[in-house]
Amino acid sequence: MVTGQGPVTITDVARLAGVSPGTASKALNGRAGISAGTAIRVQEAAEQLGYQPNALARGLLTGRSFTVGLITTDSFGRFSIPVVQGVEDALGPGRILVFLCESRDDRLREQHYLQALLERRVDGIIVTGRRQDQREPIGRDLRVPVVYAMAYSSDPADLSLVPDDEDGGALAVRHLLSTGRTTIGHVTGPRRFRAAVLRAAGAEQALAAAGLGLAGGQAWYGEWTEEWGRRGADLLLRAAPGLDAVFCGNDQIARGVADRLRETGLRVPEDVALVGFDNWAVIATACRPPLTTVDMNLRQLGRAAGERLLAAVDGHPSSGLQLLPCSLVVRESSRPRGSGMLDEGGQ
Amino acid sequence: MVTGQGPVTITDVARLAGVSPGTASKALNGRAGISAGTAIRVQEAAEQLGYQPNALARGLLTGRSFTVGLITTDSFGRFSIPVVQGVEDALGPGRILVFLCESRDDRLREQHYLQALLERRVDGIIVTGRRQDQREPIGRDLRVPVVYAMAYSSDPADLSLVPDDEDGGALAVRHLLSTGRTTIGHVTGPRRFRAAVLRAAGAEQALAAAGLGLAGGQAWYGEWTEEWGRRGADLLLRAAPGLDAVFCGNDQIARGVADRLRETGLRVPEDVALVGFDNWAVIATACRPPLTTVDMNLRQLGRAAGERLLAAVDGHPSSGLQLLPCSLVVRESSRPRGSGMLDEGGQ
DNA sequence: ATCGCTAAGGCAAAGGTTTTCGCAATGTGA
DNA sequence: TCACATTGCGAAAACCTTTGCCTTAGCGAT
Numbered sequence: 009m010v011t012g013q014g015p016v017t018i019t020d021v022a023r024l025a026g027v028s029p030g031t032a033s034k035a036l037n038g039r040a041g042i043s044a045g046t047a048i049r050v051q052e053a054a055e056q057l058g059y060q061p062n063a064l065a066r067g068l069l070t071g072r073s074f075t076v077g078l079i080t081t082d083s084f085g086r087f088s089i090p091v092v093q094g095v096e097d098a099l100g101p102g103r104i105l106v107f108l109c110e111s112r113d114d115r116l117r118e119q120h121y122l123q124a125l126l127e128r129r130v131d132g133i134i135v136t137g138r139r140q141d142q143r144e145p146i147g148r149d150l151r152v153p154v155v156y157a158m159a160y161s162s163d164p165a166d167l168s169l170v171p172d173d174e175d176g177g178a179l180a181v182r183h184l185l186s187t188g189r190t191t192i193g194h195v196t197g198p199r200r201f202r203a204a205v206l207r208a209a210g211a212e213q214a215l216a217a218a219g220l221g222l223a224g225g226q227a228w229y230g231e232w233t234e235e236w237g238r239r240g241a242d243l244l245l246r247a248a249p250g251l252d253a254v255f256c257g258n259d260q261i262a263r264g265v266a267d268r269l270r271e272t273g274l275r276v277p278e279d280v281a282l283v284g285f286d287n288w289a290v291i292a293t294a295c296r297p298p299l300t301t302v303d304m305n306l307r308q309l310g311r312a313a314g315e316r317l318l319a320a321v322d323g324h325p326s327s328g329l330q331l332l333p334c335s336l337v338v339r340e341s342s343r344p345r346g347s348g349m350l351d352e353g354g355q
Numbered sequence: 356m357v358t359g360q361g362p363v364t365i366t367d368v369a370r371l372a373g374v375s376p377g378t379a380s381k382a383l384n385g386r387a388g389i390s391a392g393t394a395i396r397v398q399e400a401a402e403q404l405g406y407q408p409n410a411l412a413r414g415l416l417t418g419r420s421f422t423v424g425l426i427t428t429d430s431f432g433r434f435s436i437p438v439v440q441g442v443e444d445a446l447g448p449g450r451i452l453v454f455l456c457e458s459r460d461d462r463l464r465e466q467h468y469l470q471a472l473l474e475r476r477v478d479g480i481i482v483t484g485r486r487q488d489q490r491e492p493i494g495r496d497l498r499v500p501v502v503y504a505m506a507y508s509s510d511p512a513d514l515s516l517v518p519d520d521e522d523g524g525a526l527a528v529r530h531l532l533s534t535g536r537t538t539i540g541h542v543t544g545p546r547r548f549r550a551a552v553l554r555a556a557g558a559e560q561a562l563a564a565a566g567l568g569l570a571g572g573q574a575w576y577g578e579w580t581e582e583w584g585r586r587g588a589d590l591l592l593r594a595a596p597g598l599d600a601v602f603c604g605n606d607q608i609a610r611g612v613a614d615r616l617r618e619t620g621l622r623v624p625e626d627v628a629l630v631g632f633d634n635w636a637v638i639a640t641a642c643r644p645p646l647t648t649v650d651m652n653l654r655q656l657g658r659a660a661g662e663r664l665l666a667a668v669d670g671h672p673s674s675g676l677q678l679l680p681c682s683l684v685v686r687e688s689s690r691p692r693g694s695g696m697l698d699e700g701g702q
Numbered sequence: 703a704t705c706g707c708t709a710a711g712g713c714a715a716a717g718g719t720t721t722t723c724g725c726a727a728t729g730t731g732a
Numbered sequence: 733t734c735a736c737a738t739t740g741c742g743a744a745a746a747c748c749t750t751t752g753c754c755t756t757a758g759c760g761a762t
């Protein structure tokens with residue numbers, strides 16, 4: 009294929025097809041004004057030479073590079089991954105490529121990356137992060153559209169996409185209510201996390217709608233760890249002995265709660281039902297029993313971010329904070345009483 | 356900053372500084388033959404206008420794009436992340452940018468991405484994946500260097516970097532031996548995983564060097580799950596009642612083993628010591644007790660991949676399969692008997 | 703005063719592609 | 733046969749930067 013040195017250019021293709029470079033370009037891009045015969049001849053020549061158009065040259069001329077930058081402010085962990093996957097879904101394999109930039113919460117690194125992205129003339133930028141808390145806009149007057157996903161800009165003119173944590177909390181509680189539970193406790197992460205507060209608010213709201221309140225009279229704020237889940241379970245059991253369900257701020261806490269309940273002699277879900285948050289597979293499915301949990305649909309969120317960015321690139325920008333719905337993944341840990349084969353009559 | 360429409364070009368900068376574009380270019384790139392006064396004038400003009408050089412134009416001319424492609428064959432999970440971070444370490448923030456391409460083990464997607472990368476004239480390509488098993492080369496005669504990281508090419512002319520699983524297994528066992536354990540079992544993942552077989556081989560080798568063999572006379576192959584860890588522990592205890600240590604093929608299995616041992620009334624590490632593999636923080640630190648485990652140093656592996664790729668771009672290629680050392684992260688689960696405050700005299 | 707040398711900076715080409723415009727050839731109708 | 737529309741293709745400009753070569757000016761030495 010590659011005969012001489014250097015990559016083959018459109019001029020080589022044109023020469024082989026016996027046409028001018030301009031004509032070859034039109035033929036390869038399906039532009040009008042080219043006879044069918046010529047078009048085929050050009051395409052065959054391109055094939056034969058293994059021609060790969062030079063995207064740099066094209067981008068230089070057209071002003072579009074068909075690349076986007078993805079800046080993850082937070083070290084790029086389990087929350088960023090599905091978002092990135094969703095973004096790739098939206099951009100299609102190879103159509104638009106994404107530059108991955110991990111700023112590691114370092115403002116200086118972030119600026120370096122931003123600079124580098126702008127120099128490479130990306131068509132747009134997606135900013136993502138673990139925190140759903142507000143952040144400074146990445147820059148001002150950037151010449152390219154920016155979408156924030158799982159991170160939201162303090163500038164309301166920017167478009168920010170985040171999961172609806174409050175809705176997620178309500179979802180969890182309504183599910184527990186629907187399985188007949190009424191004494192529902194809540195153990196969650198640190199109060200300084202907006203997500204923790206919102207999930208708790210959603211839960212309380214759903215309880216209030218049913219004329220109920222949180223078991224023990226409050227949400228138990230702590231850490232996002234199993235360790236805290238175990239301690240939280242102890243506190244909760246002491247405060248609300250009649251407990252028949254616990255909604256947890258994330259799956260790790262839920263797993264800690266599950267372990268401690270079992271060690272205390274309480275059965276999940278027969279005595280106490282359990283719902284987590286995040287649907288982190290490795291935790292939720294390894295839990296004993298497997299965990300019912302709220303899924304933030306991060307992949308769809310990423311896909312939405314990609315789609316919005318493309319729309320903005322095409323001149324249809326949007327703005328503001330947009331909440332995307334969560335959904336519930338039901339597993340063993342919240343099975344209604346009396347259902348399921350193993351426990352028929354076990355009460 | 357941005358005054359009119361369109362981005363500011365070097366011609367704008369040159370005009371403002373009262374020089375020709377060529378001179379401006381030399382001044383901005385620190386080339387010789389420019390007086391100090393002019394250089395400063397140009398730099399100030401660039402600053403004032405917010406000039407951002409067009410990397411597309413530069414790349415078109417110089418033949419280097421200062422970008423690399425990163426193709427992850429496997430859906431880009433916990434193993435790819437540290438590798439990607441390491442690659443970024445090596446490439447520096449903003450100096451060289453990486454195109455992230457997730458092929459999802461789909462050969463067709465992979466080819467699309469490869470095509471797209473070559474069109475964008477990347478300087479090199481890194482291929483990474485979850486499997487350490489051999490794979491087909493991504494393509495032939497690619498015009499750009501390729502490095503395989505956590506994935507290895509069947510073509511020995513390619514450079515492949517993978518963790519030394521065998522060494523990791525030996526490391527784990529030697530550590531257990533050094534804490535005075537002698538009856539050491541091994542529970543691990545499916546036999547079809549090269550990594551599982553290699554880790555077991557390393558373990559057996561280290562035992563043989565001490566004149567010992569695996570407790571129960573074999574390695575127990577199963578799944579990479581906690582569930583299997585619990586069942587494996589049962590099998591192992593039945594086969595080797597005098598067991599005083601277990602080396603597990605990954606951290607999830609180890610955690611399952613830890614849980615089952617505790618449920619059986621055996622104490623970790625007092626009665627049975629435990630070593631895992633992967634150093635997956637969320638598992639290893641949530642384990643009760645926190646898990647001693649083998650770390651594959653994936654981040655360093657990624658960094659090495661980046662460095663090798665840069666070397667190859669600069670005309671210093673290397674080739675072959677290279678094994679990178681693992682290291683041991685010691686935590687509670689393998690504390691030597693009689694050490695530590697909680698158990699003094701507890702035996 | 704002339705020569706030669708150096709330093710500083712301008713000029714123009716090159717890199718590969720797309721696109722506009724114009725030209726030629728062909729076909730159509732009178 | 734001529735005027736005209738249509739179709740197909742070529743020529744050249746444009747995108748922005750870098751770089752090799754050339755010009756010019758300045759200076760010291762002869």
